[in-house]
Amino acid sequence: MIVNATEPVTLIGGAEVDKSMLDRARAVAPRVIAADGGADAALVNGARPEAVIGDFDSLSDWARQQLAPGSLHHIPDQDSTDFDKCMANVAAPLIVGVGFSGARLDHQLAAYNTLVRFAHRRCLLLGTEELVFLAPPELRLDLPEGCAVSLFPMGAVEGISDGLEYPIGGLNFAPDGRVGTSNRALGAVDLSITAPKMLVILPQTMMERAADALLSSRAVWPDL
Numbered sequence: 001m002i003v004n005a006t007e008p009v010t011l012i013g014g015a016e017v018d019k020s021m022l023d024r025a026r027a028v029a030p031r032v033i034a035a036d037g038g039a040d041a042a043l044v045n046g047a048r049p050e051a052v053i054g055d056f057d058s059l060s061d062w063a064r065q066q067l068a069p070g071s072l073h074h075i076p077d078q079d080s081t082d083f084d085k086c087m088a089n090v091a092a093p094l095i096v097g098v099g100f101s102g103a104r105l106d107h108q109l110a111a112y113n114t115l116v117r118f119a120h121r122r123c124l125l126l127g128t129e130e131l132v133f134l135a136p137p138e139l140r141l142d143l144p145e146g147c148a149v150s151l152f153p154m155g156a157v158e159g160i161s162d163g164l165e166y167p168i169g170g171l172n173f174a175p176d177g178r179v180g181t182s183n184r185a186l187g188a189v190d191l192s193i194t195a196p197k198m199l200v201i202l203p204q205t206m207m208e209r210a211a212d213a214l215l216s217s218r219a220v221w222p223d224l
Helices: 019-028 038-044 061-066 082-089 105-117 204-216
Strands: 009-012 031-035 051-054 072-074 095-098 123-126 130-134 138-141 148-153 159-164 180-193 198-203
Touching: 009 019, 009 038, 019 095, 019 123, 019 204, 031 038, 031 082, 038 061, 051 082, 082 095, 082 105, 105 123, 105 130, 105 198, 123 204, 130 204, 138 198, 138 204, 180 198, 198 204
Parallel strands: 009 031, 009 095, 031 051, 051 072, 095 123
Antiparallel strands: 123 130, 130 198, 138 180, 148 180, 148 198, 159 180
């Protein structure tokens, strides 16, 4: 394990990052780690990562010169993404990822795939419009009435809910079947999910509430 933290960490990727987004993430998760070229975005926005993990195909020479050699962790494996490499080598109560959504849809989809494959990690991906995380087995979200809540299955999964306008109990979700987009909160929302396959999508303004909910959730998916 490259980083073993007892507090939440901010993980910076190579997609769009602005200082306000990074500042919000760091308020929840003060320690900073970067995935490959995310180190450039970190440095430009005034954050010095304590570790940079990746195959280094996008890390600039400029960023390398700013960082201590001991903070650079080169993993040349081409069968995994830089996000995969970070999730495999960073243990923390919560990982808040910025710079993992934006211009490249294929990269964004790959990041969601990683969330499912590393279901034992609590990780929230913050974008410019929305945030995404994998639902743990049990979750309580303190949301305002009318807040948009979308549930998107990455595999066959079921669940029950309390506090959603359209309850999910008795429904069979699948990526090629029923999905749960465009739901709304009636207030606080309780979810119980049968498998580590359900993505929760909320407005990015709910980041702090989502982080609190994930940190408060006692149940976690096992490391398979």
